[in-house]
Amino acid sequence: MDLFLAASVNGLIMGLVYALVSLGLGLIWGVMDVVNFAHAEYMMLAMYATFFAGGWLHLDPFGALPLVALLGFAAGVGTYVVLIRRIVGASMVTQIFATFGLLFFLRYLAFAVFGPDFRGITWPLAGGSIEIAGVPVSTAKALAASAALVTYAGLHMFLQYTKTGKALQAAAQNPVAALALGIEVDRMYALAWGLSIATAAVAGNFLLPFYQVSPTVADAFLLITFASVVLGGFGSLLGPLVGGVAIGLIEGIAGTLISPTFKLFFVFAVFLLVLFLRPAGLLGAAQR
């Protein structure tokens, strides 16, 4: 029972971290039906940004957060303008190759600029551990999990209660009608990319205190983020949250109680089961 509790708490925390990494991926997917394979690479770049903000500007991850998020937003808008705008409405294959190419471009750019070394920081504030339901949890991970909740809440409020947020939803639901109503769909798409990559940047910022960055760091998260979005359901902001937490819990509980070697097996067994029973994901509408 004690083992079960520890596994659940650790799984929940990691699940929230996965949810934070997946959020922006789900957003782009929901808004414009584009799969951004390079999403986790932006998280990697944000980890470097946080690392160098610490080295050059002496900012801890809290201090670096606004800067890193802003850089992420700018990178998202820039990516949209330079690359994505050209493939809106193109075939699925074209879109996949474009963002897959972007993945390799960013990864090998990082190799060229930063080299293959691993870089990490020590953040005294997050170095210890706190107890959740009697289970010790790394402070750094708890902070990342809290950041996930705050980011989700913030994005939810923005989409529900601001005019721009509602316009973004309109552009997502029906671009033609939105255009007819005077919503600049192109700008909304650019905004969606900015927000998406900004959330990836927030994830990278909070990941660095407990995970070292290298050009291939995204590999640890790539598969899980896609699974989170698909499992949670397309087109719903809460989808990646539910999906991420579900994966964290399955991985933690099945991994601890049965065998960690096969934790991804359990995750994807459940994943396939859900797709079989609810093809649109846990929260997805049956028909799009």
Added chain:
Amino acid sequence: MQRHRVTRRGFLKLSGVAALAAGGWRAGPASAQAEEIKIGALYPLTGSLARVGANMKKAVDLAVEIINAPHPELAPLTLAASSGLPRLGGRRIRLVWADAKDPATARAEAERLIDEEKVVALMGCYASAFTATASLAAETRGVPFVNPESSSPTLTKRDFKWFFRTGPHDGIFTAMFYKMFADLKTQGRRIGKIAILSENTEFGASATRVEEEMGKSEGYQLVAREMYTSPPASLDAELTRIRASAPDALIANGYLIDAVTTIRTLKTMGYFPPALVAQDSGYVLPDYVKDTGKDGDYIISRASWALGLGVRKPLVRKVNDVYRSRYNEDMDETNARSFTGLLALADAINRGGGTGPTLILQGLLTTNIPGGETIMPWQGIKFDKDGQNMYAIGVMVQLLGGQYKVVWPFDLAETAVVWPAPAWANR
């Protein structure tokens, strides 16, 4: 008169030619003596292994210089005191470098060095996969190949005639763990339950297999074996299970990011096994020490070599001083092996008495260098029927205060091993 003068001039000419010819005759053997012995050095000089390749080049270059010029201050190091190879009339060694950056290039370059550069022997190539292909080229052409660094046990299990390995392989390293455990048990420590935490590719999987088999045959109980895919997003589940199994020692096979994640997770859990024993890799890198800070202390790892050997073996320090004065850094556990490998090859050429392949082979087969003439923690260099140095072994080091200290074998130890490691609260 005229005839006489002509004849005399002719005589002078003739005698001049004769003198030159005689001089030439004398110069013949002399220049043959001075002719350098070409050895092919195959190492990764570009690509992802370029950095470690550059370090090995430094050490091998230094070894050649020590052989070629007299260095009596480095006695009793093999061939240090003399100038060149004494049994070959003082002939000097020259290295021909080639870039072995992947298995295919390694083989192609080995062929080029043998066929075009006419090297008399080859050495290299660090990565086991490169050594495997390059040595194949040497084997088919009947040219001796000395490998100082590769650790895949299969390399010396191929029934090759021309292949020799001076350094230890993974099986020897793992056997070392259990020898240390046995020594510690005689000191009264209780070691019965072993857990293994390992990444699941070739490195981790094959290490785990050997650790498990040897552990069982030595009578240890394997209480947990947790494999993960590196880089792991988290090791919570793995380490929670390992804690629940309460091992006396945790053996870890992991890369840098795995090692740092392991230590951070253990600290969060407020748990540390009595001993964490690692197959070097992620646990012996400078970045590990930097990223974990003092939390990284008390891990124990294998190492092929450590500067701390100099405490009990002054030659280590003397050679490192020369290295340091040249390159402004210390030797490392990898290039100390490269350095020693070249000395062993040169010693074999010297004792073989010539540069023909069979003479060198004879030299290698009869190699018997005492440990005191090397900078390694070995009893010596002597090849078994597979071409493996039967005395090759490593040391166990423990990270204490951010420094890797030799703790085993006990007769070479710088300091006593801390086992069990202190609880987090008492650090």
